[in-house]
Each structure stands twice: as C-alpha cells, then as structure tokens.
Amino acid sequence: MPFTLAHPAAVLPLLRPPFSPAALVCGATAPDMPYFLAAARIPVSAQSWYEPFLNATVSHGLSGLAVSVSFALALLLLYAGVRRPVAALLPGGRAPHGRGGRSARRVGGVLLSVLIGVATHLLWDSFTHADGWAVVHVSPLRARLAADLTVARAVQHLSTAGGLAAVAAHLWRRGRRAPGGGAGPTALPAPVRRTTVAALALAALAGAAARTHPLASYRGGPAAADRVGTREALETVASDWATGGGAALVLALLLYACLWWGHRVWRIRTARSTREASA
Structure with a gap:
C-alpha cells in the first residue's frame, strides 16, 4: 500500500472552503488505521464486535465505509485535542491561530469532506493493492517489470514518493507564508x-x-x-x-x-x- 502519510496529497487541491481541511486529511488517512491498531496487539476473533475495526480489508472496501468514517471522526476528535498543544511546539510566530473556518463546524461539510477523503484513499489503493479493483480489472497493472515487481507495485512506490514530496512542499509553502513575529501566548x-x-x-x-x-x-x-x-x-x-x-x-x-x-x-x-x- 502507499505510505499512509502520502495519502493527504490527494486532497491538497481541496483544502479550501466549503471543505474542511482537517476532515479531508483525516478521511484520506482513516482506512489505514487498522494497520496502526495492529501494533497494540489487541486480542480479536471473528466473533469480536470490534473485529471490523481491526481488519484493514474491511476498511479498504466500500462495505466497510462506516468503519473508515468512524476512524476519520475519531481522528478529528484527536486533532481537536492536540492541535493547540502541537502548535505550541512550533517556533515562535509559526503557530496557527484561530478555531478554523466556519465550514469545519458544519456537520454536513465535515461529513462530505470525510467521505471525499476516504474515497481518494480507496481509489488510490485500488491501483496499488494486489486485490484492488483497478489491479483486478486492468491487466497491464498486473504485468511484471522485473522478478516479482509488478506495474501496480511500481505505481505504489512512485506514488508514495510523489505524495510525500507534495505534502512536504505544501507544508513548506504554508510555513513560509505564516506570519513572523514573537511567540504566541501559548508558545x-x-x-x-x-x-x-x-x-x-x-x-x-x-x-x-x-x-x-x-x-x-x-x-x-x-x-x-x-x-x-x-x-x-x-x-x-x-x-x-x-x-x-x-x-x-x-x-x-x-x-x-x-x-x-x-x-x-x-x-x-x-x-x-x-x-x-x-x-
């Protein structure tokens, strides 16, 4: 799969009203959350009610849309809690201020942004996962370039590098445009x-x-x-x-x-x- 932090690159063009930037990013990363929860080694069986939330196959399918949306909303809550503490770690004058745009407070706008973010993730992965829709239905993606390296796997690596570069460039531009000056009151x-x-x-x-x-x-x-x-x-x-x-x-x-x-x-x-x- 493409690296999780590369997925927000797909929503960068939409980081403007009427969409919620935070909801877009949370939606774009949400389907990969089962991979990170696996690090906690939570005991699970097929009969566990929470099994779908620890199953990346479920979160990467349309049938698991509710799971991905739930993860995205949970990430939004976490973001609300850590936004100001993390901003306090930034150099003086670089910390973001304000409470976000009005669209971020509208439930409809947030849900739409979450769904768009999740959709970009599923679409991207469909071209890179061995069982992705595009890989299954577009035979050139299954062609081998060398040994066991398929076109889909090459697309995975190249798109990960491109996505991370796009996210890094976006953050660098935002940092340059941020107002300078002394440290804020919470720095x-x-x-x-x-x-x-x-x-x-x-x-x-x-x-x-x-x-x-x-x-x-x-x-x-x-x-x-x-x-x-x-x-x-x-x-x-x-x-x-x-x-x-x-x-x-x-x-x-x-x-x-x-x-x-x-x-x-x-x-x-x-x-x-x-x-x-x-x-």
Missing part, C-alpha cells in the same frame, strides 16, 4: 520545545523498535517455498517500523496534550485567583 519556551520534540521522537523510535521482529523472520520459513524476496522483506520491515512508530507517537502526543491542557488550566486558575486576591 512553549525554546528549551521545553526542544525537550518535548526529542521525547516524542524517542517514543516513535521506541515504538518502531518494539514492533520489529528478528530479521530472519522477515525472510519467511526455512523451506524454499516459504522464503520471500529481499524487496518484500524490506517492505515488511518498513511497514512494521511505520505502524509501530506511528502508534507510539500518537500515544506520546496524547500524553503530552493532556499535560499541556492540565498546565494551561492550572495557569488560568492561578491567574484568576491572583486577580481576585488583588481586587
């Missing part, structure tokens, strides 16, 4: 920012390491028929690193956000008590 001191960012990076690295299996296991069993190629083994390693590191980073961000909001509430109450005492 953290530079030493605290650096320490927090380092801690988040270490959490992601620890998650990636915890998700990594013995290297020999990535090559398959001892029998020749069970062995896999180097490319496929490396893809599996990269997938484990991405899902393990991503899951750990999300948990670390949630912990940091809770601490940030707790400290903010404490500061507000302390300032209010000081004003009342001096009145």
Whole structure:
C-alpha cells in the first residue's frame, strides 16, 4: 500500500472552503488505521464486535465505509485535542491561530469532506493493492517489470514518493507564508520545545523498535517455498517500523496534550485567583 502519510496529497487541491481541511486529511488517512491498531496487539476473533475495526480489508472496501468514517471522526476528535498543544511546539510566530473556518463546524461539510477523503484513499489503493479493483480489472497493472515487481507495485512506490514530496512542499509553502513575529501566548519556551520534540521522537523510535521482529523472520520459513524476496522483506520491515512508530507517537502526543491542557488550566486558575486576591 502507499505510505499512509502520502495519502493527504490527494486532497491538497481541496483544502479550501466549503471543505474542511482537517476532515479531508483525516478521511484520506482513516482506512489505514487498522494497520496502526495492529501494533497494540489487541486480542480479536471473528466473533469480536470490534473485529471490523481491526481488519484493514474491511476498511479498504466500500462495505466497510462506516468503519473508515468512524476512524476519520475519531481522528478529528484527536486533532481537536492536540492541535493547540502541537502548535505550541512550533517556533515562535509559526503557530496557527484561530478555531478554523466556519465550514469545519458544519456537520454536513465535515461529513462530505470525510467521505471525499476516504474515497481518494480507496481509489488510490485500488491501483496499488494486489486485490484492488483497478489491479483486478486492468491487466497491464498486473504485468511484471522485473522478478516479482509488478506495474501496480511500481505505481505504489512512485506514488508514495510523489505524495510525500507534495505534502512536504505544501507544508513548506504554508510555513513560509505564516506570519513572523514573537511567540504566541501559548508558545512553549525554546528549551521545553526542544525537550518535548526529542521525547516524542524517542517514543516513535521506541515504538518502531518494539514492533520489529528478528530479521530472519522477515525472510519467511526455512523451506524454499516459504522464503520471500529481499524487496518484500524490506517492505515488511518498513511497514512494521511505520505502524509501530506511528502508534507510539500518537500515544506520546496524547500524553503530552493532556499535560499541556492540565498546565494551561492550572495557569488560568492561578491567574484568576491572583486577580481576585488583588481586587
């Protein structure tokens, strides 16, 4: 599959009214959430009521649209909780302000944006997944370029690189257009920012390491028929690193956000008590 963080590239042209940018991005990444939940090793069986939410095959099909939409809405709630704490980690003058456009507060606009984001993900993956609709019905996508490298797999790698480049370019342009100036009222001191960012990076690295299996296991069993190629083994390693590191980073961000909001509430109450005492 294309790397999850490349999928928002498909909705970049739509990041404007009447659409909700956050909902578009959450929808574009939502179908891959079962891959990240797998890092938690949640016990599941076919009879578990939550099994569809841990099944990437379900979330990548039209029959699992409700699952993907549910994930997107959950991501939106997480975004609402971490937006300001994460903004406080940005250099002075780069933190976003405001509460978002009016369209983001309209349920209809949010749901439409979520559905569009999910649709772009499913369409993109249909050209890269071995069981994708386009791959199954368009025979040239199944043609082999070299060894076990098919056209669809090549499209996967090229589109991932292109998507990540497009997202990086978009963020760079947004950063250049952001107003300069001093740090905002919620910005953290530079030493605290650096320490927090380092801690988040270490959490992601620890998650990636915890998700990594013995290297020999990535090559398959001892029998020749069970062995896999180097490319496929490396893809599996990269997938484990991405899902393990991503899951750990999300948990670390949630912990940091809770601490940030707790400290903010404490500061507000302390300032209010000081004003009342001096009145």
